[in-house]
Amino acid sequence: MIRVAGGQGFYGDTPKALDALLAEEEGVDYLCLEALAELTLAILQKDRQKDEARGYTRDLPAYMAAALPAVAAGRTKIITNAGGINPTAAARAAIGTARDLGLHGLKVATVTGDDLMPRLDAIAATTPLAHLDTDAPYTDFPAPTLFASAYLGARPIVDALAQDADVVITGRVADAALFLAPLVHEHGWAWDDWDRIAAGTLVGHLLECSGQSAGGNLSRQWWDVPRPWDLPYPIAEVDADSTAVITKPKASGGRVSFDTVRHQLLYEVHDPTAYLSPDVVADFTSTHFEDLGDDRVRVTDVRGRPATDTYKALLAHSVGWAGEARIAFSWPEAHEKATAAAAIFAKRVEQAGLDVDEWCVEMWGVDALGGPTVPNATSEHDAEPPDCVARIAWRCADPLTAGLVGRELVPLTLSAPPAGMTGMGRGAGRPTELLGLWPTLVEKTHVDPHVAVTIEET
Amino acid sequence: MTRLRLHELCGYRAGDKGDIANIAVFADDDAVYEVIVREVTAERVKAHFGAMVTGGVLRYEVPNVLALNFVLHGALGGGGPRSLRADSLGKTLGGALVRLEIEVPDSLADRRAPKPDVGWARTIVDGLTD
Structure with missing residues (x-):
């Protein structure tokens, strides 16, 4: 039986969660740190644009510092996609952290080849790259491309583990594949053993969002979750026959x-019925879940079908610059005043000759x-809110204009319906760039020959 | 028949992929599941969200966990990194969906969502400003 843990659910999650996982008496064989979302790639792209040495999650060294001593002690291994769009730089940072801690002789593997940017023109010449959701043809894609990453599967991670890697750092590997890889490696599952590959993928899906399977974001009786300030991150105990038990560190709060x-x-x-991963098409409706009590849920009967010939890929392009501001009003007539303030603001922006391509007004x-x-x-008695904040966001072609639009709200402090508080939420921040996403499919044959695993010792 | 908000009967969770949101609703037992399969159609969900969802709505039945999964196209103002909405990832759309009112048979008319008990939280918060 192998114990894999979901130690991170997103970029910005807390490395402190690793303490409870590593303190478990039974140990955790693999710590999988899932750091990437669509939004994260966009954030990392902005980082890399400013500094070529960036493009991986900046909290990676903190995660490494929390986990590497246990790795050096032979108690666990780390698999993470925190490499984002620059796994090579991420591995360098991880190796630096290990050396700073005096931990030598650890093998750090880097998986590359998910970045399609260097070969995008060649791929586009032979692949439709149509938008996955809208079917729009690639000719509609508004260049320039800011990033283009394929969602790799578990295979290169398994290759790295087979070469005795202690730490595996990848770029855009599909979330669940991070967890599937150690199961394939340890249990020796065949790649066409579709039911087991599907089971490992489902386990990964259950663990990839850290606290969300252990009482986080629970919709009903959320108030009954024990010690929610000490919410655990989940663990799966997976047998060779792919039977899994989802559980949590015993000492933590939370619930499974x-x-x-x-x-x-x-x-x-x-x-x-068709959860598409790079490694398998999994059927989540076949699965049987049995609540064993004591924060243990057994997962059996996962069915899988052969993987498709394509990887999902995500491309991004710029769609302009956004700003936002808020203005708050109190009873009486709070909603009406907020509506008037939004209108006055929009007219002032128009009067100032500033072009706004899109508005968003939220009350x-x-x-x-x-x-x-x-x-x-429905009646005047239930009509009036005690207060109302107008949140107004806008999109402009350039950051200068987006910034100037925000300034038009400031005078409303003294020149609007009574009594608008424009300081809400620290008012307008700096404009931020908006990225449009273009999900698409790329043949695996275009990607696999470029996927590489390199290993360096600390 | 009685009209009840879906909230009285079901749990929920929403997630995002690009400009597509998915919302799963969870029944407590077979009787509730049967009702939501009948009542909470893709068409009703599409109408419920009005102008907030610009594309189509698909529904998937997930009987092994007594759930329905709704996939809402064009639901996030363009998708996370593109959207001007505060909730650009659609995290709150689950709550928005269970506001929907449905017809339930009289045998389920007394079903109500349990009321939150946050006494523990109030004690902590009151302690902050004592």
């Missing part, structure tokens, strides 16, 4: 139950998040 696990099962899933305290799903007030 049928309900917490099924919440995560469908998170960011489209067709649950916080009224229907900012629910939009049309929030019923309109």
Whole structure:
């Protein structure tokens, strides 16, 4: 039986969560750190644009510092996709952290080849690269490309583990594949043993969002989750026959139950009968979940079908610059005043000759998040909110304009309906660049020959 | 028949992929699952979200965990890194969906979501400003 743990669920998650996992008496054979989301690649691209040596998650050294002593003691291994769009630089940083800690002789593997940027023109010449969701042809893609990453599977990680890697750092490897890899490596599963590959992928999917399968973001009876300030990160105990038990560090708070696990099962899933991963097409509707009590849920009967011939890839392009500002009003007539303030602001921007390509106006305290799903007030008694914040966001072609638009809100402090507080949320921040995403498919034959594993000792 | 908000009967979680949001709703038992399969159609969900969702809505049944999974195209103002919305990842769309009212048979008319008990939190928060 192999114990794999989900030690990170996103860029910015807390390395402190590793302490509870590493303190487990039974140990954790593999710590998988999932650091990437679509939004994360966009953030890392902006980093790399400013500094070629960046492009990986900046908290990687903190994670390494928390986990490497246990790795050096032979108690665990680390697999992470924190390399983002620059895994080579990430590995350099990890090796630096190890050496700073005086940890020598550790093997750090780097997986490269997910970055399609160097070969994008060649790929586009022979591949449609149509938009996965809208079917728009690649000729509609608004150049320049800011990043282009293929979602690799578990195979290169298994290659790295077979070469005795202690730490494996990748770029855009599919989240669940980080967890599947050690299971394939340890249990010797065949790549066409589709049910087991699907089971390992499903286990990975259940662990990849850290606290979300252990009581985080639980919709019902969320208030009953024990010690939610000490929410555990999940562990899977996986047998060679692919039977898995999802559990958590015993000493932590949180909860693992049928309900917490099924919440995560469908998170960011489209067709649950065909969960497309680079390694398999998994059927999540075949799976049987049994709540064993004591924060243990057994997972069996996962069915898989052969993987497709393509990898998903994500391309990004710039779509302009955004700014945002908020202005708050109190009872009486808070919503009406906020509406008037948004209108006055928009007219001032127009008067100043500033071009805005897109507006977004949200009335916080009224229907900012629910939009049309929030019923309109039906009587004057239930109509008036005690306060209302207008959050106004805009998109412009360039950062200078986006910044100047924000300044037009400031005078409303003294020149709008009473009494607008424009300082809400520290007012307008710096404009940020907006990126459009272009999910697409790339034949594996275009990618695999370029996937490489390199190993360096600390 | 009685009209109830889906919230009284079901749990929920929403996630994002590009400009597509998915929302899973979870029934407590077979009786509730049967009702939501009948009542919470893709068409109703599409109408519920109105102008917030510009594309189509697909529904998948997931009977092994008593869930329905809704996939909403054009639901995130262009998708995370592109969207001007505060909730650019659609995290709150689950709550928005369970605001939907459905018809339930009288046998389920008394079902209510348990009320949050946050006494533990109030004690902590009150302690901050004592």
